[in-house]
């Protein structure tokens with residue numbers, strides 16, 4: 107058996123977490139009292155104030171809200187009507203950052219939305235309303251094809267609108283932002299329908315060859331304020347470095363966002379609660395961050411990195427905990443930091459806690475702005491499991507009843523025990539990457555195509571804005 111120098115603290119942390127229901131109590135307040143906590147809703151500010159008060163009560167230091175100014179989105183009314191060959195209204199929702207719409211057009215069925223199909227059928231797409239689903243490996247492509255990639259490809263092929271179909275039966279429509287990379291309003295309307303209504307539209311197209319629809323909506327973008335909630339467990343060393351753990355707290359407005367993200371949010375709070383008891387004993391600082399407005403473009407974490415750029419070289423590690431309490435096979439996903447692998451493997455043995463370890467990179471949560479700034483990053487992720495999509499995530503069914511106290515405890519304990527070790531280590535084997543090194547990490551076959559695509563979408567937006 108591997109010697110564990112932290113055995114007593116590990117036992118206290120685990121005993122504390124496993125004899126308390128606080129993680130679930132906090133989740134219940136966040137979801138049942140404050141609702142979705144989506145950017146611009148009253149529950150968002152209530153949640154931020156609630157978490158600040160909790161962190162203060164737990165004994166954390168320097169607890170404060172950092173305001174975020176951004177272009178947010180307000181959901182209006184939306185209507186999808188089939189105009190011909192029959193007349194029928196189909197239930198739908200707008201995708202966040204969709205512009206107001208009054209659009210008539212023909213649907214172009216792009217099925218699963220494979221990248222190659224968008225290339226080869228670009229001429230047919232021009233001027234039409236693209237219909238595609240949330241299948242994450244369309245056309246056998248191995249990497250996760252994100253909603254925004256399909257939207258971007260439709261946009262660049264000249265589509266006039268975008269209909270996103272949930273690929274899970276019985277889950278209703280799935281939401282998700284379509285904001286351009288630098289925020290603001292999306293160029294063409296994007297709406298979402300259920301699996302069943304998508305299948306209906308596809309059958310209609312097959313039988314009649316052409317289906318004309320009208321989409322109207324009163325959604326709008328406007329300036330808003332959100333808040334990051336930050337708290338410290340200050341390190342005692344003269345040259346204290348920082349280990350950060352964070353999760354966003356905003357869910358999508360159609361949902362409680364209980365799994366994504368709140369199960370991760372409360373796991374951060376729970377780790378803060380149990381670690382706060384070691385105030386004044388750790389050499390390095392542990393900083394807890396609850397991010398605002400992740401769902402519509404990683405806005406809170408991006409602004410944090412921008413506003414604290416000079417401090418990035420002090421961060422030993424950023425541990426992302428988005429949805430951490432709700433995911434199965436919890437392990438650690440390192441964003442290509444091979445030098446950290448042995449360390450984490452040794453800790454797994456020392457902790458007598460088997461957790462998987464994976465090295466990969468993606469752009470879809472709050473670790474990303476840190477990764478782009480060169481900070482060593484990783485997160486609690488599902489390791490060794492193949493995903494077919496988000497499941498209940500981003501639907502109205504991502505509710506409290508799907509989350510277990512056991513899941514929350516596992517996430518909190520894993521994060522707290524790792525943070526304890528990172529904050530206590532004499533030496534830290536990695537440091538800030540240069541921008542060239544960051545580019546090299548992103549320049550691998552898995553990410554290259556996606557990175558290039560989003561660069562093209564970004565350029566497309568810039569050209570469109572200049573033309574206006």
Ligand SMILES: [Zn+2]
Pocket residue numbers: 354366367400428429471
């Ligand atoms: Zn999330």
